[in-house]
Amino acid sequence: MSSLWPPRHTARRPVPRAAAPREPVDPARIGRRVVRRRAKGMDAGAVAQALEEVRFDARQDSRHEHLADDERGRAELAEWERIDQLLAAAAPNAVYDPDTGDDVQAELAAEAAAAAAREAELREAARVAAHADELQALCELGTLEQTEPREGDEAARDELTRRAGSYVQKDVDAWLAHALAGHRGHYADPAARAAADRVAAPADRQGSGDPAAQGE
Template identity: 50%
Template structure:
């Protein structure tokens, strides 16, 4: 687009904006017309400064908007992948529990709390997963070997997992039968299953 073509387009948008201001129905466009007018004005000024035809590939504003769109899409794609991984892990835990093989040989992983949360109200095997998570938490096995993961579990795991800890005789919330103050509702020794 040449500077003259850009100026003509700007003048056409400016005319429509002026006419829209007189028509209440057209004026209520959420500011779209004003944004369009500002963009055309920016392009006209850009072309006047460079004297060259308009090239979106050379327009820093357009390129930054495209880069931001790509960044947003990458973040959204990452979020979708993480959600799919959580759903896959929930399905895996449900299948293992359904087969009766969810025991101490199955190591807990980072993200199991979110997988467990997905199982609420959709899978009857959630109680077996609660018991398994409680055991992993109480024995500090799997990813609960890391103290930060255990601390995070205090806010991530639902009440049924804490109930499973109590059923197993594990000290919870301020119980110091281990001779030390617990960091979170954990057992200090191995659970007997």
């Protein structure tokens, strides 16, 4: 049987990085923004005329099967109708100003919050990827077992698994299991040990009488 620890040195291989999440394209949102830019400064008469033109285009498009599911077109029509109703209920000579509409501001706030969440996701993905690179380098240098585990190791281990299956992961699994059994690093905290219960002991340690394994 091969030695239990440390794991054997593994040859370096190129490992693919995860693609950064991209902002989803929202045709309806694009359509609403186009309408608001065009309608800005229009009075009720101008909006009513634009609405009739859009309705005519929608009727024409409905005759073509490939345009039947035009999400952006439907959103533009709905936005013109909303603005038309808004000005109909407004004071005489009022003009449309998207910068003062409560619903527009609420939508912009929601979009800003979504953008902030995506940015936070990007930062976290970059942090995990960098830590995965660090663990991979330590494995290749044969010095992983000399490293104290810290918070975030499990996420980095999962990133290595996603990148290349079992490559490096077995070394990291063994290192984490030994650290967990010995309560090393952040595993000195009982809460961290409880959260890491999915880290399985290496198969060649099970039933071996290893004191560290029995101490789990």
